Amino acid sequence: MAEMKVTPWEVTGEVDYDKLRRDFGLDRIDQPLLDRMKKHTGELHYLLRRGIFYAHRDLGWLLDEYEKGNKFFLYTGRGPSGNTHLGHLIPWTFTKWLQDKFKTELWFQITDDEKFLFKDGMSLEDSHSYAIENALDIIALGFDPKRTKIFIDTDYSKTMYPHAVRVAKHITFSTAKAVFGFTNETNIGSIFYTSMQAVPAFLPSVLAKRNIPCLIPLAVDQDPHFRVARDVMPKLGYYKPAIMHSKFMPGLGPGGKMSASDPNSTIYTTDTPDVVKAKIQRAFTGQQPTRELQKKLGGNPDICSICQFYRFFFEQDDKKLEKIFESERDGSLLAGEHKADLTERANKFLAEHQKKREKARSQLDKFLLRD
Ligand code: TRP
Numbered sequence: 001m002a003e004m005k006v007t008p009w010e011v012t013g014e015v016d017y018d019k020l021r022r023d024f025g026l027d028r029i030d031q032p033l034l035d036r037m038k039k040h041t042g043e044l045h046y047l048l049r050r051g052i053f054y055a056h057r058d059l060g061w062l063l064d065e066y067e068k069g070n071k072f073f074l075y076t077g078r079g080p081s082g083n084t085h086l087g088h089l090i091p092w093t094f095t096k097w098l099q100d101k102f103k104t105e106l107w108f109q110i111t112d113d114e115k116f117l118f119k120d121g122m123s124l125e126d127s128h129s130y131a132i133e134n135a136l137d138i139i140a141l142g143f144d145p146k147r148t149k150i151f152i153d154t155d156y157s158k159t160m161y162p163h164a165v166r167v168a169k170h171i172t173f174s175t176a177k178a179v180f181g182f183t184n185e186t187n188i189g190s191i192f193y194t195s196m197q198a199v200p201a202f203l204p205s206v207l208a209k210r211n212i213p214c215l216i217p218l219a220v221d222q223d224p225h226f227r228v229a230r231d232v233m234p235k236l237g238y239y240k241p242a243i244m245h246s247k248f249m250p251g252l253g254p255g256g257k258m259s260a261s262d263p264n265s266t267i268y269t270t271d272t273p274d275v276v277k278a279k280i281q282r283a284f285t286g287q288q289p290t291r292e293l294q295k296k297l298g299g300n301p302d303i304c305s306i307c308q309f310y311r312f313f314f315e316q317d318d319k320k321l322e323k324i325f326e327s328e329r330d331g332s333l334l335a336g337e338h339k340a341d342l343t344e345r346a347n348k349f350l351a352e353h354q355k356k357r358e359k360a361r362s363q364l365d366k367f368l369l370r371d
Pocket of ligand 1: 075076
């Protein structure tokens with residue numbers, strides 16, 4: 001297995017989440033913290049119960065403030081490099097749950113500038129049109145339009161830019177090099193970019209003319225941006241944002257995160273039923289080479305991509321999930337049926353989602369902020 005590498009732009013190798021947490025300097029979301037969350041939310045979200053949102057920065061502080069009556073806002077984002085896949089929906093559905101439970105505002109950044117700067121062959125026109133397409137997926141999840149603001153960087157830059165330069169003045173090239181691995185050959189837009197990602201963590205405070213705590217749910221690869229931002233924000237007079245970090249949803253192949261670089265093991269929200277069926281048909285289950293051996297020896301749900309799809313997304317009931325895992329372990333559920341069940345479940349979800357996604361086209365104006 002290749003050595004683990006996790007940056008905001010590249011994730012390779014087998015991810016050792018505990019090592020990553022220590023390397024990044026994150027705290028674990030432990031039982032006392034979960035109990036504390038539960039006091040405010042009632043039942044915990046399945047992604048918390050299953051340790052998929054597993055690390056944090058300053059969540060205890062955020063809850064202290066909340067308990068004192070100092071409400072927070074949520075901030076998360078999307079880099080529009082292509083169509084949305086199921087892995088992207090993980091932090092977004094969790095964010096929606098937080099919004100519903102804590103009745104907070106959500107600021108959702110879509111970084112067409114970032115994907116243009118970092119991706120070879122990506123035009124600004126294309127990343128902007130992916131941004132709109134991705135916004136449909138976000139809206140389709142059911143965020144509250146009264147509390148949710150979605151903004152595409154190049155459409156909202158007049159508001160953001162003055163604050164981005166305030167951040168940028170506090171970040172040296174050597175810091176950016178050390179944190180992101182930039183070289184002298186890196187284009188200068190990429191070097192500046194992290195200051196654009198920092199802005200929404202305090203923009204609501206600027207606009208409200210008072211300091212408001214911020215909570216950022218994200219996939220763990222995005223942490224480096226906020227490591228830098230958290231150093232800068234007190235210098236501008238704002239709180240450091242709190243962060244909750246998730247693991248990556250695996251793809252349908254053997255190991256590795258769901259990623260656009262491996263489209264066959266990735267389910268997009270726009271995939272047709274036939275495409276979904278074909279992708280799941282080829283999925284890795286890690287089952288024994290023959291039915292007889294599988295019946296006799298059973299399989300391993302931890303490496304079975306179908307089982308993991310249920311764990312991360314398609315089965316939110318813990319008892320039902322355990323049943324699926326057990327039938328993988330005891331050899332009673334053979335690959336064919338296992339795949340057929342998931343295909344049905346996935347296509348049912350996607351049919352609903354695609355309907356909501358189309359409806360969302362007429363709602364864009366209710367959500368999008370533009371200068
Ligand atoms: N850089 C992120 C990506 O490529 C997009 C993003 C912008 C983001 N702001 C964020 C992600 C805040 C999480 C939280 O996907």
